Amino acid sequence: MPVLKVNNLTKTFGGISAVTDVSLDIEAGEIIGIIGPNGAGKTTFFNLLTGLYSPNSGDIIYNLDSKITTHDLKPHKITHYGISRTFQNIRLFQNMSVMDNVLIGFHSELKYGVFCALFRLPSYFKSENEIYKKTDRLLDRLNLLDKKYELAKNLPYGDQRKLEIARALAANPKILLLDEPAAGMNPRETRELMNLIKWIKDEFRLTVILIEHDMSLVMNICERIFVFDYGNLIASGTPEEVQQNKKVVKAYLGEEVE
Amino acid sequence: MKRLSRKQIMIIIGLLAFYAVTNFMINKNIIDSYLQLNMIVIGINIILAVSLNLITGFTGQFSLGHAAFMSIGAYTSAILTANFGQPFILSIVLSGAAAAIAGILIGVPTLRLKGDYLAIATLGFGEIVRILALNIDYIGGAIGFNDIPQYTNWTWTFILTAATIVLIYNFINSYHGRACAAIREDEIAAEIMGVNATYYKVLAFAMGAFFAGIAGALYANYFYFIKPDSFGFMKSIDILVIVVFGGMKSIAGSIVGAIVLTIISSFLQGIPELRMIIYSLILFGIMIYRPTGLIGDDKFIIGKKKRRSI
Numbered sequence: 001m002p003v004l005k006v007n008n009l010t011k012t013f014g015g016i017s018a019v020t021d022v023s024l025d026i027e028a029g030e031i032i033g034i035i036g037p038n039g040a041g042k043t044t045f046f047n048l049l050t051g052l053y054s055p056n057s058g059d060i061i062y063n064l065d066s067k068i069t070t071h072d073l074k075p076h077k078i079t080h081y082g083i084s085r086t087f088q089n090i091r092l093f094q095n096m097s098v099m100d101n102v103l104i105g106f107h108s109e110l111k112y113g114v115f116c117a118l119f120r121l122p123s124y125f126k127s128e129n130e131i132y133k134k135t136d137r138l139l140d141r142l143n144l145l146d147k148k149y150e151l152a153k154n155l156p157y158g159d160q161r162k163l164e165i166a167r168a169l170a171a172n173p174k175i176l177l178l179d180e181p182a183a184g185m186n187p188r189e190t191r192e193l194m195n196l197i198k199w200i201k202d203e204f205r206l207t208v209i210l211i212e213h214d215m216s217l218v219m220n221i222c223e224r225i226f227v228f229d230y231g232n233l234i235a236s237g238t239p240e241e242v243q244q245n246k247k248v249v250k251a252y253l254g255e256e257v258e
Numbered sequence: 259m260k261r262l263s264r265k266q267i268m269i270i271i272g273l274l275a276f277y278a279v280t281n282f283m284i285n286k287n288i289i290d291s292y293l294q295l296n297m298i299v300i301g302i303n304i305i306l307a308v309s310l311n312l313i314t315g316f317t318g319q320f321s322l323g324h325a326a327f328m329s330i331g332a333y334t335s336a337i338l339t340a341n342f343g344q345p346f347i348l349s350i351v352l353s354g355a356a357a358a359i360a361g362i363l364i365g366v367p368t369l370r371l372k373g374d375y376l377a378i379a380t381l382g383f384g385e386i387v388r389i390l391a392l393n394i395d396y397i398g399g400a401i402g403f404n405d406i407p408q409y410t411n412w413t414w415t416f417i418l419t420a421a422t423i424v425l426i427y428n429f430i431n432s433y434h435g436r437a438c439a440a441i442r443e444d445e446i447a448a449e450i451m452g453v454n455a456t457y458y459k460v461l462a463f464a465m466g467a468f469f470a471g472i473a474g475a476l477y478a479n480y481f482y483f484i485k486p487d488s489f490g491f492m493k494s495i496d497i498l499v500i501v502v503f504g505g506m507k508s509i510a511g512s513i514v515g516a517i518v519l520t521i522i523s524s525f526l527q528g529i530p531e532l533r534m535i536i537y538s539l540i541l542f543g544i545m546i547y548r549p550t551g552l553i554g555d556d557k558f559i560i561g562k563k564k565r566r567s568i
Contacts, residue, residue, distance in 0.1 A: 050450060079452035093443035103433070104440045108452035110433040114461065117432030118425050124432065131433070171452060 001063060003028040003175065003207050004049075009058035011041075011048055018044040020231040021058070026224075028174075031201055032209045033222030035242075037251060040228035042211045043088055046177055049209075050085050051075045064174050080108040084173035086164040088180045088211070094153040098144060098163055101152050102135045105170025135170070141203075142166045142196075158189045162196070169204060176200070178210040182217050190214055194221055219243070227251065277416050284412055294412060298480055300520045301415035302473045305422045307500040307512035309469035312426050314498070315506035316435065317462040318442025320373060323364070323380035324470055324497045326387035327357040329489030331471025332478035333397050336406045339479060346409040350418070350475045357471025358464045360387075365463035369456065384494055391486035402485030403478070410480035418476060422469050427509055429465065438462050503544055505551025514552055 002025040011019040019041045026032055034042050047053045049060060051073030062068040064082045072081070084105075093101050110131065112123045139145040142162055147155060152163060161181055168176060181197070182190045194217050201208050212218045218225060219239040227235040227242060229251040235242055242248055262270075280297070283289045289297070310324045331353035338349035368379040392400050429435050437458050440448035445455050478484045504515025522540065526533040548554065 052446065052450075075446075075449040076452055076454045078450060085450060087447065091444050091447035093440050093447065095443060096439060100436060100439070104436055104448070104451050104453070107433060107437055107440075112432075114429070114432075114434055117434050118428050120428055128432070167451065 001028075002026055003063050004209075005061040005063070007059050007061070009045075009048060009060065010056050011044055011053055012056050017231050019048065019055075022228075022231075022233045023058075024226060024233065024236065026207060026209065028207050029201075029205070030207055030223050031197070031221055032207075033218040033225040033239075034209065034211045034228060035213070035215075035218055035225060036228035039230075040251075041231040042228050043179060044231075045228070046085065046179055046211065049073075049177060050078050050083060062175070079105075079171035079173065082172070082174035083177070084168040084171045084175070085177035086161075086168050086179055086181065088183065090160050090164055092152040092160055092164055092167070095151060097149050097151060098139065098155070099135055099148045101163055101167050102138060102170045103131060105167040106131050106134065108171060138166055138170055142169075157184060158192075161185070161193070165196070165200070169200065173204075173206065175207045175209065176204075178208065178212075180211055180213065182212055182214045185214075187216075190217055193217070197221060273420060277413075280416075281412060296520065296524050297412060298410065298415045298476070299524075300517050301419040302476050302480075303497075303500060303516035303520050304419050304513050305469055305473040305476070306497045307504065307516045308422055308426050308509055309466040309473070310497050311501050311504075311506065311509065311512045312430070312438075312469075313462055313466040314501060315508070315512075316430050316442065317438040317459060319369060319459055319463065320377045321380045321463070321466075322377050322491070322494050322498065323384040323387075324466070325489040325491070325493035326384040327361060327467040327470035328474035328477065328493070329387055329391060329484075329486065330360050330467075331357045331474025332484050332489070333391065333403065333474075334471070335475035336403045336478045336484060337397065339409065340403070340406045346414070346475075346479065349479075350414075350472055353475035354468040354471040357474065358468040361464040361467025362460055365460040369459040369463060381491065381494075384489075384491060388486045388490055391489075398485070400486065402483055404483055406478050406482050406484070408479060408482055410476045415476055418472055422472070423509060423513065426465070426469070430509075434458070434461070499541065503541065503551055505554030508551065508553045511551050511553035518552070 004026040006022055006024050009019055009022045010017065022045065034045065036042055044053065048055050052075055054073075055070060059070040060073065062081065062083065066081070068081050078084075093104065110127055112121075112127050115121070116124045136145065139148055142165070144159065144163060144166060147159065152160065155163060165178070165181070178197070182193055185193060197208060197210070198221055200206060210222070222239060224237065225239055225242045226233055227245070227248050229247075234247045234251060235245040237245070280289065284294060306324065306328060310321065313319050313321050334353040334356040335349040338344040338352060339346060364380070364383045368376060368383070371379055391397060397403050430438070437448065437453040440451065440453055441455050441458055449455050500515040500519050501512055503519060504513070505511030523533070523537060526536055544552065
């Protein structure tokens, strides 16, 4: 039973087709890599998966606690269903503390009303205390606890990436989408990130889908890889299969001139 | 997080003592009516500034229509107390509610706009309200609304100012307030984290409008007389100046800003020809030497020991 099923998904912007007729299945507990040259439609695909764009045709079906189809995909409901993501160009809440960033991640879990908040009724204290404890625990597990009160924008780059993952994890997702998590990292940081992703996947029992240009990372940790080029899904399979695929080599390196 | 920290209890005791002392001095005529007028104006300005700060500072929606909400509250209260003889408490609540409904009506279509565009739209809204008030004969039109009973006194002003501050402080320190701050920082990321951006923007707008309406009711029932031009574009700018002067994202800043600017402008009334020049120079100075406002870095917020920053 695939956790995510995409059928003939197409998205066009004016005359440009960013994602064309893509179909794929993803099983629960996999680490999936999505690769392809710049402008291949990878991020558009992510935006479709999280409801930021709505597709022109085709559909997306999630099998999580309930069955979610394209129609239900409203951005602010996504985390509620158990889908969480990070962004290619880090989108943290810059002027808020590390703790507040993670607290926002718990947003869909909190239920007390505006009235309770205004008059600080008992349920306010109960839920807030609980969330603060959970936030501390999560920051501790990701080694960010000592930076709790720092503003997000003052963190080193690697920690900002980590914080974005922490924020996504706070929403208690079943599927985690990572958009170029290793962008701008040096090889050492990339290695750490690789271990982090593996650890997160087991620890939080997630399905991870990641977009990445760093081939060492993709080939190392991904169980299956999908290759995009000009909006089309041109190849899929294990890292070895993809490396041998002629179309993939052509997309990246071009063809020999006769 | 305890129900009340020691610091909060100290603040409550301090406020009660402050109120007891000032009320005693008013009764004994140590505080004359001119000083009392200034105290009430400060209270009204604090309510206006803190409520605008919720919209502009915390939620990040740049609004230039705050005086319009105040005028809706002022006229509602004037009609209810002068024409229908309703008790003040009821007219205060209904003034706030009327302004909040106006806030929702204007918020739903305009809050999809961002930055400058929202500012222009709210500016237009302010003008619409002013022109409407000018042309409705029932509320006096351009002549203004006369003979409003004077119910507002120091006690009402003090209680409502304190209530506004406490409620807005509680709001921004809840997950609703965090959601508003997240929208200010990055709307798309907030949506992806499960925040319904439209809902929270309209909510913040309606709450800000509610308190502005209450400030309007206090204003109308203190000065006997209101006219549409008192709530024009310049009034909105005045409130915005207090918020920026005191520091965006800081309730304490809005309070201090309202106090300082009200005192400055009441002193400058003696020299009307230089008033706006000196006022502007002070603002220049603040913007150059403290661009984040007097208290812009959240450090002095009541009961908040650098523990959290929103």
